[in-house]
Amino acid sequence: MLRIECPCCGPRDHDEFRYGGDASVSRPTHDDPDPEAWYAYVYVRKNPAGLHREFWQHVIGCRQWLVVERDTRNHVVSSVTFARTSRA
Amino acid sequence: MAPYSAFQIFRNALSGQKNWQRAWRAAEPKPSYDVIVIGGGGHGLATAFYLAENHGIRNVAVLEKGYIGGGNVGRNTTVIRSNYLLDGNTQFYEFSMKLWEGMSRALNFNVMFSQRGQLVTAHSADQLDGFGHRANVMRLNGIDADILDRDEVRRLVPYLDFSDTARFPIHGAIFQGRAGTARHDAVAWGYARAADGHGVDIIQNCEVTGFIRDGERIVGVETTKGRIGAAKVGLAVAGHTSVLGAKAGLELPIESHVLQAFVTGPLKPLVDHVVAYGADHFYVSQSDKGGLVFGGNLDGYNSYAQRGNLGVVREVAEAAIALMPCISRIRLLRHWGGAMDMTPDASPIICPTPIDGLYLNGGWCYGGFKATPASGWCFAHTIATGKPHPLIAAYGLDRFRTGRTLDEAGAGPSAWLQ
Amino acid sequence: MNAQNKRLPGGGRIDRSYPVEFSFDGQKMAGYRGDTLASALLANGVTLVGRSFKYHRPRGILSAGPEEPNALVTLGTAGRREPNLPATTLELGEGMAAESQNRWPSLAFDVQSVNGLFAPFLSAGFYYKTFMGPTRRAWKVYEHFIRKAAGLGRAGTEPDPDRYEVRHAFADVAIVGGGPAGLSAARAAAAAGARVALIEQDFLLGGQLLAERSDGAAASWLNQIEAELKSFDTVTLMKRTSAFGVYDGNVIGLVEQRDQVGPPRTGEARQTVTLLRARSIVFATGAIERPMVFANNDRPGVMLASAARTYLNRFAVLPGRKVIVTAVNDGAWRTAFDYAAAGAEVTVADLRAAPPTALVAEAARIGVTVRTATRIVDLHGGRAVRGATLAGPYGQSEAACDLVCVSGGWSPTVHLTSHLGVKPRYREDIDGFVPGAFPADRFGAGAMMGNYATADAIEGGHRAGVEAASFCGKSAPVSAPSKLDLGETITTMLREIPSAQGGKAFVDFQMDVTTKDVELAHREGYEAVEHLKRYTTLGMGTDQGKTSNFLALSAMAALRGATVPETGTTTFRPPFTPVAIGALAGRATGHHFKPFRRTPMHDLHLANGADMLEVGLWMRPWFYKQSGADVNEAYVAEMRNVRQAAGLMDISTLGKIDVQGPDAATFLDRVYANGFAKLPVGRARYGVMLRDDGIVFDDGTTTRLAENRFFMTTSTAKAADVLSRLEFLLDTAWPELRVAITSVSDEWAAMSVAGPKSRAILGAAFPSLDVSNEALPHMGLHESQWEGCALRIVRLSYSGERAYEIYVGATAGEQLWSRLLEAGRPFDLKPYGVEALGALRVEKGHVAGPEIDGRTTLDDLGLGRMVGKRSSFVGDVLRRRPALLAPDRQRLVGLECIEDGKRLRGGAILFLPGEKAHGHGRGRITSVTFSPERGHYVGLALLAGDVATEGSEVVAVYPMKAETVRARIVSPVFLDPQGERLHG
Structure with missing residues (x-):
């Protein structure tokens, strides 16, 4: 199990969480009409073999969306913050 | 190279097995090639073989960073089927099935393609109707398909859970008789040996570290064995497509995810088909050695670590028993993971790229093994002619921009949910 | 019944006051509590226990642990049938009925042993080279016979009647291995203040110390430390527990066997899987002795030297009286000395020219024959070894024997340490692999690190225990452990070069991989270790190559003219020892595979004759039996009743979300494709949500309860996904919106009354309610209380008839359902199921799951007109991509x-x-x-x-x-x- 230290609930197994994918992509503003910006946001991924900023939601817990920094080669988690306060 | 045959085995038995030759030469890189294929997995080796066999392009090197067949071709659960729904997928996978049917003889290497039939159980009337739709599409495309009712399923696979304590009772199944399994390593070795026979250099322990450009065009690669020139470069490195793509300057709609596979100790014949559970993530077949080979769902987060986690192991065990209760006392012998290229529509990307001289073959999600021969065939055509083979016309990189995605499960666009 | 003719009259760690009866291939035998099946078989003089995979060679017992490649048996019958169990790991239980495997018609006479004669044709990988013709389909025919011949044990086809448990546990320090290093580590970590879990696969603690005499210094040391550990209430001793895998987050997978001796207690789990989360881990997993490779090295009666010593000292079994001990190091001499002391006639054949003089002198003193620079080149005998051909400085000679103890050195048991990616590192001085650099939270000690002497193991364990505790912030002072020096000398190690002379020399016993197979793989270019394994099937057996991997690696290294580390290492995959799939599933079997979700009215549906249907995890009425003989008849009748009178439908499974806040309307306006900002208070609206890629995500209705409060419903299937997606947008995209959303799906029971008579029924059920079209128009809302519970009535229709969705606090659901049915009886109100629901919506042209299939857009579904010229909602931009x-x-x-x-x-x-x-x-x-x-x-x-x-x-x-x-x-x-x- 990955162990994710939820800032609200403490360290928990990752299967209490819902994965939300890459958190480094920037979502266009809701009224952005540029298809290219939305294409990049929805589809294009750096997919690094290394440090990855990603979303996880503590669904069986506080239900907060979190931003987790994790190494995709060894699953070492280096930071966890609330998504609300950690916009890139 | 002497062809493999029963006669050769007999002759060599008499001479103490001393006269067998290397299956493929231990090649070292030449200064340049017409085509370099990066990745000595099933797809890369098949591509090299068909470049030589179908297009007469023999000045080809396959560069493999480790040993050939060490990636997903040697890590998968070996299921081969052609039961796809969508226009574009159906025809491609059926073409692949036809190549499988002739593969051992074409390669002179027994890949043990065993057409033992695959069935997927249905657990509601609606699900069975959905299978009816799929079967209709298959039949209308010249592919064998059958719909079985509960009693027919019971006759075929009596060891499944037909009791009244089944959480999701079996209503029926879809069955493809020509589906089956193959010996996965043999596919890599067979293509390697046949490609080598055509003069292709298979270079192991040769990692590509960069691309050489002349202006906008790619004209070769940097490797741990030095610079190697190439008129064309094909990328077939499933699991690591993003990493190599980034070196070439490509950002792709691909995420790497880990899929686990499982095997039990060797047992006398028990499971005579490929059986998949329609109510959850579990599928199983029995290898010729006797081990039950099975799998489940993705671990569900980006990963390049070729290992999975215990949570999914347990989920797969639960689903296994839900489908076939008698598996409970059988012991899991080994489980491992493979890094999959997951795309936002679960269909592959195989096409020329915006970069001159670079061709892409990736994004096979968890379905790459069954595609191996057709992928090699069509990718070779694409590299040789510079134009996509008609069977892979739907697999272009631009489909995400245009909206012409091929989302077989309708689960997109989050790759890990596919 | 066989007498225990190989059992010594005294000694050992068996309980002679507690005899245990068992059988092997139907023959009744006896052993004692404290035996394993293997030791009991040996005590009864059984030498032939199994048949090998390919050549069906007769095989005996090689080891005394989980590395056993040969002695595999099947236990149990019917649903309890369990194949491929190493007899060396089975604690002897009363009535245990073991069967040998992979033989027909009997173990002693096995027809397929004829395969051995065809061995020249059955070289590694021969099947890749033939069986390709004459037709494309020919393989199917060959395969049928190959499959029948392959496999070892036969599995049962009936459900397993036994019970398993999965539990979760936590510790500061987990220590894997209860030998001297692990025990010492546990004591140190506990003394430092850590909560400790000590995991031992055996039913006794002690590890390799159990091979020592049961009355000597080792035994006193063990007794003392075990007592010490028991004095800590922070130490959990987990015996009969195998650590099968180490997973991310320092989660160790453990499987515990129930005590085999006593009868099972009612309801007791046969096996328990524990997911142990440890802050730090000490690996003290010991080492596995290597066999030696020479012609016919697989004969029954060939045994690892350490195992032979274990059977003698722990189990008081003397499996042979004419013993040859052959070794490349000093350790095996202790086996020779103990066997000589037990009365056996012993010869030591040491491959080294000059073993330590102290050993030679001791041998001379107790009458052990010593032959230096001598090796075994062949063994004779069929179902039991009878003699050996020895080759030494003075040529070859024959020696009679009934037990051959081999020691080709040791391989540290690094398997678990590498599950998380720590690569093994070759240590030249011990000619073996030890773990590479550990991360800060993992430690190793004892033989697993290549430190074989007991004194070193105790010292190393102590140090690891202190450090592992310290990593967890527990650093109380710890006294030094009691010393135990067994005087092991670890001097020269000689790499044994496999001999290929004469008959088959096995590298992998279970998979029948010989030196010739390794040579062939090399010749054909399958030189990478993984190619070697896959081409020859080396290490693919139930033992996962625990005794064979290093032998093959060193044979390949010799062929390539390379060193062992240049040739490679192997990757170890979990599980360390095979785990029953049932144990991993625990209690999640049968009905309990997945939870059932039941609506508040579930019991009423059953009482009213509903035929229930699984819809995801939900159980919903499919149709009501009184409506017709089968579903096809019933759904049409139920439809007619809705169209002509009225029907009552349980819709509690819909997702329900409470949306509140000053920006709630803005929020909904963005997440729905159609507008919600101008929805008047007290009105409901049908809405469609898109995914970011412009494909339809879900549909439902949302009602404006107040200026800043909305009540949203989603489809049953997408309830969880929609909620999570809305939370995602609020947390990550629009945190500036002042909106709070909460799932209220389970708080409300929901039912729909649909049909021309629905208004009259509503009026009858709620006499004080104004149900007029003016008071409660289409898309209108009524809120009040009913029987002390909140009540919401929204006039919404899915069927196309006048209809009301009625929401009431879940606890009042049954009561309201009954009330409506009663009030509706004069109006022919009847319940209807999901089949009729689906049919009604088709007739009305409403889209649902089959149309909203994850590939369709608003325009595809004819819903584009709902949007008009609106923009700035989720999915709007990409829904306009050209192909769409x-x-x-x-x-x-x-x-x-x-x-x-x-x-x-x-x-x-x-x-x-x-x-x-x-x-x-x-x-x-x-x-x-x-x-x-x-x-x-x-x-x-x-x-x-x-x-x-x-x-x-x-x-x-x-x-x-x-x-x-x-x-x-x-x-x-x-x-x-x-x-x-x-x-x-």
Whole structure:
């Protein structure tokens, strides 16, 4: 199990969480009409073999969306913050 | 190279097995090639073989960073089927099935393609109707398909859970008789040996570290064995497509995810088909050695670590028993993971790229093994002619921009949910 | 019954006061509590225990642990049948009935041992080179016979009647291995203040110390430390527990066997899997002795030297009286000395020219014959070893023997340490692999690190225990451990070069891989370790190559003229020892595979004759048996009743979300494709959500309860996904919006009263309620209390009839359902199920799951008009990608069957009249129903826009039933297109 230290609930197994994918992509503003910006946001991924900023939601817990920094080669988690306060 | 045959085995038995030759030469890189294929997995080796066999392009090197067949071709659960729904997928996978049917003889290497039939159980009337739709599409495309009712399923696979304590009772199944399994390593070795026979250099322990450009065009690669020139470069490195793509300057709609596979100790014949559970993530077949080979769902987060986690192991065990209760006392012998290229529509990307001289073959999600021969065939055509083979016309990189995605499960666009 | 003719009269760690009866291949035997099946078989003089995989060679017992490649048995019958169990790991239990495997008709006479004669043809990988003809399908025929010959044990086909548990546990320090290093580590970590879990696969603690005499210094040391550990209430001793895998987050997978000796207690789990989360881990997993490779080195009676010593000292069994001990190091001499002391006639054949003089002198003192620079080159005997050919400085000689103890050195048990990616590192001085650098939270000690002497193991364990505790912040002072020096000398190690002279020399016993196979793999270019393994099947057996991997690696290294580390290492995959799949599943089997979700009215549905249907995890009424003889009859009757009178439907499974806050309207305006900002208070609206890629995500209704408060419903299937997605948008995209959302799905029971008489029924059920069209119009809301619970009535219709969705606090659900049925009886109100629900919506042309299939857009579904010129909602930009607007995109149409006596079917493929039925057609039928209104089958379909002209015909082809039927393209709304039934 990955162990994710939820800032609200403490360290928990990752299967209490819902994965939300890459958190480094920037979502266009809701009224952005540029298809290219939305294409990049929805589809294009750096997919690094290394440090990855990603979303996880503590669904069986506080239900907060979190931003987790994790190494995709060894699953070492280096930071966890609330998504609300950690916009890139 | 002497062809493999029963006669050769007999002759060599008499001479103490001393006269067998290397299956493929231990090649070292030449200064340049017409085509370099990066990745000595099933797809890369098949591509090299068909470049030589179908297009007469023999000045080809396959560069493999480790040993050939060490990636997903040697890590998968070996299921081969052609039961796809969508226009574009159906025809491609059926073409692949036809190549499988002739593969051992074409390669002179027994890949043990065993057409033992695959069935997927249905657990509601609606699900069975959905299978009816799929079967209709298959039949209308010249592919064998059958719909079985509960009693027919019971006759075929009596060891499944037909009791009244089944959480999701079996209503029926879809069955493809020509589906089956193959010996996965043999596919890599067979293509390697046949490609080598055509003069292709298979270079192991040769990692590509960069691309050489002349202006906008790619004209070769940097490797741990030095610079190697190439008129064309094909990328077939499933699991690591993003990493190599980034070196070439490509950002792709691909995420790497880990899929686990499982095997039990060797047992006398028990499971005579490929059986998949329609109510959850579990599928199983029995290898010729006797081990039950099975799998489940993705671990569900980006990963390049070729290992999975215990949570999914347990989920797969639960689903296994839900489908076939008698598996409970059988012991899991080994489980491992493979890094999959997951795309936002679960269909592959195989096409020329915006970069001159670079061709892409990736994004096979968890379905790459069954595609191996057709992928090699069509990718070779694409590299040789510079134009996509008609069977892979739907697999272009631009489909995400245009909206012409091929989302077989309708689960997109989050790759890990596919 | 066999006497225990090989059992010594005294000694050992068996309980002679507690005899245990068991059987092997039907023959009754006896052993004692404290035996393993293997030791009990040896005590009874059984030498032949199994047959090998390929050549069906007779095999005995090689080891005394989980590395056993040969002695595999099957236990149990019917649902309890369990194949491929190493006899060396089975604690002897009363009535245990073991069967040998992979033999026919009997273990002693096995027809397939004839395979050995064909060995020259059955070289590694021979099957890749033949069986390719004469036809493409030929392999299927060959395979049938190959499959029958392959495999070891036979599995049962019945369900397992026993019970398993999965539990979770936590510790500061987990220590894997209860030998001297692990025990010492546990003591140190506990003394430092850490909570400790000590994991030992055996039913006794002690590890390699159990091979020592049961009355010596080792035994006193063990007793003392065990007592010390028991004095800590922070130490959990987990015996009979195997650590099968180490996973991310320092989660160790453990499987514990129930005590085999006593009878099982009712309800007790046969095995328990524990997910142990440890802050730090000490690996003290010991080492596995290597066999030696020479001709016929697999004969029954060949045993690892340490195992032979274990059987003698721990189990008081003397398996042989004429013993040859052959070794490349000093350790095996201790076996020779102990056997000599027990009265056996012993010869030591040491491959080294000059073993330590102290050993030679001791041998001379107690009458052990010593032959230096001597090796075994061949063994004789069939079902039991009878003699050996020795080759030494003075040529070859023959020696009679009934036990051959081999020691080719040791391989540290690094398996678990590498599960998380720590690569093994070659240590030249011990000629073996030890773990590479550990991360800060993992430690190693003892033989696993290559430190074989007991004194070093105790010291190393102590140090690791202190450090592991310190990593967890526990650093209380710790006293030094008691010393135990068994005087092991570890001097020169000699790499044994496998001999290929004479018969088959096995590298992997279980998989029958010989030195010749390794040579062939090398010759053919399968030199990478993984190629070698995969080509020869080396290490693929139930033992996962625990005794064979290093031998093969060193043989390949010799062939390549390379060092062992240049040749490679192998990757160790979990599990360390095989784990029953049932144990991993625990209690999640049968009915308990997945939880059931039941609505508050579930019991009433059953009482009212509902035939229930699984819908995801939910159980919903499919149809009511009183409505008809089967579902087809019932759903039409239920539909008719809704259209003519009224029906009552349980809709509690809908997702329900409370949306509150000053920006709630803005929020909904962005997440729905159609506008919500201007929805008046007290009104409901149908809404559609898109995914970011512009594909339809879900639909439902949302009601504005107050200026800043909305009540949203979602489809049953997407309830969790929608909630999570909305939370995602608020947390990550629009944190500035002042909105809070909460799932209230389980708080409300929900039911729908639909049909022309629904208003009258509502009036009868709620006498004080003004149900007039003015007070409660279509899309109107009523809120109040009912029987002390909150009540919401929203006038919404899915069926196309006048209808009311009634929400009440979940606890009052049953009561309200009954009240409505009672009030509705004079109006012919009857409950209806999901089959009728689906049919009603098809008739009304509402889309649902079959149309919202994750591939369709608003325009595809004919819903584009809802949006108009709006923009700035989720999915708006990408829904306008060119391919999604193409004129030949498939879009929703209605179809009606125009052939008498025929029907439409969902899943039929659509072609134009006269078109060849081939390929993917122009579209497909998604949903159908018999329409009582129209008197024939109608359906919804997705059909290419360029041919979807209302009034024209298509042909629906259903090859699986050999059906072809003509249909007319019509509006998808088959009923009341003006919506007159809804209003008024």
